[in-house]
Amino acid sequence: MSTSRRIPVIVLGIGNIGRAFLTQLTRARSTLSTRYGVDLVPVILADVGGAIINPAGLSDSVLEAAVSAQINWQSLAGQPNAQPDLTGLDLIRYAAEHGIEHAVVVDVTASEGMTPALLQALQQGYGVVLANKRPLAGPWANAQTFFHHTRVRFEATVGAGLPVNTTLRYLVDTGDVVHRIQGALSGTLGYLCSSLEDGEIFSSIVNTARAKGYTEPDPREDLSGIDVARKALIMARLAGWELDMDALRVDPLYPDAMRDLSVDEFMAQLPQLDSDFAAYMGATSGVPRYMAEIDANGGTVSLKMVSQQLAAQLRGTVNQVTFWTKRYTDLPLSLLGPGAGMEVTAAAVLQDCLSLAQTTN
Numbered sequence: 001m002s003t004s005r006r007i008p009v010i011v012l013g014i015g016n017i018g019r020a021f022l023t024q025l026t027r028a029r030s031t032l033s034t035r036y037g038v039d040l041v042p043v044i045l046a047d048v049g050g051a052i053i054n055p056a057g058l059s060d061s062v063l064e065a066a067v068s069a070q071i072n073w074q075s076l077a078g079q080p081n082a083q084p085d086l087t088g089l090d091l092i093r094y095a096a097e098h099g100i101e102h103a104v105v106v107d108v109t110a111s112e113g114m115t116p117a118l119l120q121a122l123q124q125g126y127g128v129v130l131a132n133k134r135p136l137a138g139p140w141a142n143a144q145t146f147f148h149h150t151r152v153r154f155e156a157t158v159g160a161g162l163p164v165n166t167t168l169r170y171l172v173d174t175g176d177v178v179h180r181i182q183g184a185l186s187g188t189l190g191y192l193c194s195s196l197e198d199g200e201i202f203s204s205i206v207n208t209a210r211a212k213g214y215t216e217p218d219p220r221e222d223l224s225g226i227d228v229a230r231k232a233l234i235m236a237r238l239a240g241w242e243l244d245m246d247a248l249r250v251d252p253l254y255p256d257a258m259r260d261l262s263v264d265e266f267m268a269q270l271p272q273l274d275s276d277f278a279a280y281m282g283a284t285s286g287v288p289r290y291m292a293e294i295d296a297n298g299g300t301v302s303l304k305m306v307s308q309q310l311a312a313q314l315r316g317t318v319n320q321v322t323f324w325t326k327r328y329t330d331l332p333l334s335l336l337g338p339g340a341g342m343e344v345t346a347a348a349v350l351q352d353c354l355s356l357a358q359t360t361n
């Protein structure tokens with residue numbers, strides 16, 4: 001008979017990362033149980049339309065059916081025994097009312113509105129794991145709980161599977177003082193910068209990246225720089241700098257006048273930017289990189305020409321982050337590797353769940 005401690009897992013969001021996470025969890029569960037004595041048991045899966053729930057544990061076949069349904073764009077609400085419309089805050093309360101204790105809530109949505117549900121989860125004594133950056137990058141007044149609470153983990157939010165946040169946390173916890181952070185933190189913009197470096201034309205690069213699914217359907221979500229800014233803010237807050245988004249200057253890769261166009265209009269007008277990018281590339285030496293540079297006072301998120309930094313050596317979707325600290329001064333501490341991808345991101349989420357489970361009494 002298993003002597004493992006049972007840790008219920010509530011998964012919010014069954015998109016790319018949610019599905020990869022469930023697959024990894026199903027495969028790793030018995031190994032983790034044997035090695036660490038914790039059994040991570042999925043009890044609730046939720047998407048935007050509803051949830052499937054079994055406080056005793058959702059079987060592998062139910063999980064597989066839910067994952068397949070999502071791949072075919074069918075909501076969980078259509079699954080047998082689903083609870084349509086039970087999501088967010090109501091769902092977390094429902095979990096407690098139905099006897100689910102000491103759970104880990106995993107936010108793998110891309111939703112703005114998760115903060116109340118996640119705060120409620122903490123109040124109920126649950127742990128929280130996020131791949132979703134939005135609750136962490138909202139106003140500091142709301143987000144600070146997530147940074148101060150010992151039962152919150154969010155390794156996947158910066159650099160996907162790269163241990164960026166763990167490293168920052170370790171530096172600060174051991175008394176180091178972070179002076180400055182610099183990083184190339186977007187796989188999509190990394191691809192764009194490498195292609196510019198190779199002499200390709202801006203509008204063709206964006207068109208190709210969009211066709212290959214490297215960008216969001218509306219490429220402005222990537223080109224706006226806001227996703228990089230969220231990552232920069234998360235790192236700043238981990239470093240101990242209680243900044244808000246207005247402390248960062250974020251330079252989008254398109255002019256303000258193109259902000260409110262439809263996606264089709266935006267794509268049609270993109271070639272108008274080609275000559276500006278060609279002129280920018282020709283005017284300065286070095287290679288283009290979309291960089292976040294932050295310190296205790298704020299920072300910038302913008303396109304730069306770099307030559308000496310480690311970032312100049314990056315290719316494609318590789319991410320890089322460098323910390324200058326009291327201990328790492330002349331030779332700063334750098335991390336470099338894939339900064340996106342379902343498998344590495346899901347693995348970071350799973351590792352966070354395991355870390356929380358191991359500290360649950």
Ligand SMILES: NC(=O)c1ccc[n+]([C@@H]2O[C@H](COP(=O)([O-])OP(=O)(O)OC[C@H]3O[C@@H](n4cnc5c(N)ncnc54)[C@H](OP(=O)(O)O)[C@@H]3O)[C@@H](O)[C@H]2O)c1
Binds near residue numbers: 048
């Ligand atoms: N892809 C990467 O490499 C990567 C790396 C690091 C971090 N992340 C982050 O990981 C998160 C997930 O990414 P993804 O690529 O898996 O996104 P995705 O494919 O768009 O999936 C998001 C999922 O969240 C669901 N959802 C939205 N609102 C919800 C709510 N209120 N309650 C429950 N579920 C809700 C969506 O449901 P519907 O389908 O029903 O709308 C969908 O299943 C994002 O925040 C992303 O920024 C991704």
